Amino acid sequence: MINPTYDDKLIKNSLIESKTIAMVGISSEKKEKSSNIVRRPSIIVMNYLQEFGYRVIPINPFSAGKKINGETILEKLDDIKVPVDIVNIFRPSSETPKIAKEATKIGAKIIWLQFGIHNDEAEKIAKNAKLVYIANKCIKQEYQRLFLK
Secondary structure, eight states: OOOOOOOHHHHHHHHHHOOEEEEETOOOOEEOTTOOEEOOHHHHHHHHHHHTTOEEEEEOTTTTTOEETTEEOBSSGGGOOSOOSEEEEOSOGGGHHHHHHHHHHTTOSEEEEOTTOOOHHHHHHHHHTTOEEEOSOOHHHHHHHHHOO
16 A cells, blocks of 8 residues: 655645535444444544534435435435535545546545545546545544644
């Protein structure tokens, strides 16, 4: 796994200038036999970003139409009707080139792959479209590190 390094200024500016985040791969809330809600990392990150004023639009084709944290889950990026600043990806690295192409199509400015996710082809797609590409970084952890020291 490549562990790219990014300038803190790039990450900080990306977070400051962004207001709307499409989160691809949001997990739906599931209940176990004990009725305890399982809190998936994507849901935790979504809730956190919402607490700090971001609009987070959840994307998951298997849960489209359901609500999570006050937002309706959409099937695909192309279903979004508002401008998107960041496409935040919680999917396997192998799926990211297709998502990067979709992100460029909707006019996103930043493609952000969560911790553990990187793909050279997705990076090339983003850079060819002049998008900021950030990989292998948790958007929540970066926000905490840069703004809540």
